[in-house]
Amino acid sequence: MISKRIAIIGAGFSGIASATYLANKGYEVHLYEKHAIAGGRARQLKTDNGYTFDMGPSWYWMPEIFENYFKDFGKNLKDYYQLVKLDPQFEMIFANSKxxxxxxxxxxxxxxxxxxxxxxxxxxxxxxDAQKKYEIGMGEFVQKPCLSLTEFASLKILKNSFKLNLFTNFSTFVRRYFTHPDLITLMEFPVIFLGAAPKDIPALYSLMNYGGMKLGTFYPIGGMGQIIHAMVKLAQEKGVKFHYNANVEKIVVENNIAKQLIINNEKINFDHIISSADYHFTETKLLDKEYRNYNEEYWDKKTFAPSCLIYYLGINKKLDHIPHHTLFFENSLEQHTHEIYTDKKWPTKPLFYMCCPSKTDDSVAPIGHENLFLLMPLATGIKDDENLREKYFNDMITRIEEKFGLSNIKANIDYKKSYCIDDFTNDYGAYKGNAYGLANTLQQTAFLKPTIKNKKVKNLYYTGQLTVPGPGVPPSLISGKIVANEIINS
Structure with missing residues (x-):
């Protein structure tokens, strides 16, 4: 007999995905989101003067993961949003070339x-080689709940385990094929999405190069938030009930069973609870100490993906020659990653990323204006203040002007908002202000990640970027499905 009432904390990709799979199987699903809109890190910011900013994810790779999500419910992605393939996919700027x-x-x-x-x-x-890894990795590897080593004993995985290059680092692997520094940097950059330096990522993740550069880079008209809108619509079609401005204050446990959530000072009973909120936040703020899977020492030893400094900018004129995606890699990737993961300080000579979706999409900015999104990766847990933000903002603007032959961009800004470490902590309860979750190092892959099930509370589960399969939008969709299936099959 199905236990009918499910509560899900957080309306990001993984939370909405879990909710939809469960509702599709007949569960009564309630999704609680503390903000006024869905999306979590993928929320959209709409301004009074006509801009729509994606607040977080801006890259659309691995298109079949999204297509398969909608197919799981007998739906066609094209019925929910319009997808365009970018050409060029992106531009990468080096010290003396692009x-x-x-x-x-x-x-x-x-x-x-x-x-x-x-x-x-x-x-x-x-x-x-990357295609083989992609087919095994995305088809088999990342679909596992990672509750036991025996899950990886399938004939296909065992047969191809050597080909996965789990014990070769990505940096060494790339250099087997290429020697030109620009090509090496180009091939290494996708693993930044996995939250670690190329030398610390298994070569398995060359699958990212295939999933991105070979399959193509896409964009949903209206922004990445359109994916969230589509998922909410589908979830509501399946009967999921969304509750916004709903602040979850505590998970009430009795006899090792999660009985209730306290939400806006009200106690509500449930049969199963899933948290897609920050894992560390869930355990330290919502659970009594005796029911936590991990202590503070455990989290402190983990390698976290970066935080970042983001700027959302409205520009009241068109900016010539700027593509949709631009990566500013004039400086050393090795130095910047060292200062993120080892030195843990604001970068000396940072790399950064610029997105200008108004080059593809007229709906995200007023006519004749541009929508700019700037992102600079940062170490987690370092000091964050307005003066530091502004210092790096000025550096990024200067480099944009120099590389694209532009002048006085700041004089044409009619909207400006920054977002950084303290904001990730305040808005998402993000551990040390992380933006992307745990790094996908070998020591934090598969069953070595924080588990999706609470070990002491039998009906409490976790989903999202701090558990399997890891950071990124496609893995978050998969994470939601994995947790839903655990409940459905229990």
Whole structure:
């Protein structure tokens, strides 16, 4: 017999995904979100003067993960939002050159060959290997709940375990194929989404290169928030009840069973509870100490993905020659990652990322204006204040002007908002202000991540970027499905 009432804390990707899978199986699902809108880190910010900003994720890779999500419910993604393929996919700026990454793989090979003789053929070899990892990794590996090592004893995984390169680091792996520093940087950059330096990430994650550069970079018209809107609509079609401005204050446990949530000072009974809120926040703020899976020492030893400094900018004129996505890699990736993970300080010579969705989408800015999103990765847990934010803002603006031949951008800003470490902590309860969850190092992969099940409370589960399969939008969708299936199959 199905236990009917399910509570889910947090309306981000993983929370909404869990809710929809469970409601589809007949459960009564209530989703509680402390903000006024859904989305979590993928919320949208709409301004009075006509801008729509995606507050968090801005890259749309691994398109079939999104398509499969809607197919699971007999739906077609195209019925919910319009997807366009970007060409160029993105531009990468180096110290003395820049590289525009085309949508066409054949054109990409030409760029590789022009940089380094024989690199086109080696790119084919790299991508063929990455495709195998992608098919095994995304088809088998990341779909596991990771509650036991025996889950990985399937014939397919065992047969291909050597090919997954779990014990080779990504930096070494890339250098087997390419020697030109620009090509190395290009191939290494996707693993930044996994929250660790290339030298600390298993070579398994070359699957990211295939899932991005080979399959293509996409954009949903209206912004990444349109995915959230689509998921909310689908969830409501399945009967999920959304509760906004709902501050969950405590998970009430009796006899090792989670009985209630206290929400806005009201006690409400449930049969199962899932938290898609920050895992550390859930355990330290919502649970009594004796029911926590992990102590503070455990979390302190974990390698967290970066926090970041973000700026949302409205520009009251068009900016020529700027593409949709731009990566500013004029400085050393190794130095910046060292200052994120080892030195833990504000970067000396930072890299940063710029998104200008108004180049693709007229709906996100007033006519004749531009929508700019700037992001600079940072160490977690370091000092955050307005003066530091402004210092790095000025550095980013200066570099944009220099690289694109622009002038006086600041004089044309008609909307400006920053978002940084303290905001991630205040808005999401993010441990040390992290933006992306746990880094996907070998020591934090699969069953070595925080478990999806509470070990002491049998009907309490966790989903999202601090548990399996890890950080990023596609993994968050998968995480929600994994946890829902655990309850459905229990």
């Amino acid at each position: 590289m525009s990454i085309p949508s066409s793989y054949d054109n990409l090979k030409e760029i590789f060959e022009a940089k380094e003789k024989g690199a086109a053929e080696r790119l084919d070899d790299f991508m063929a």
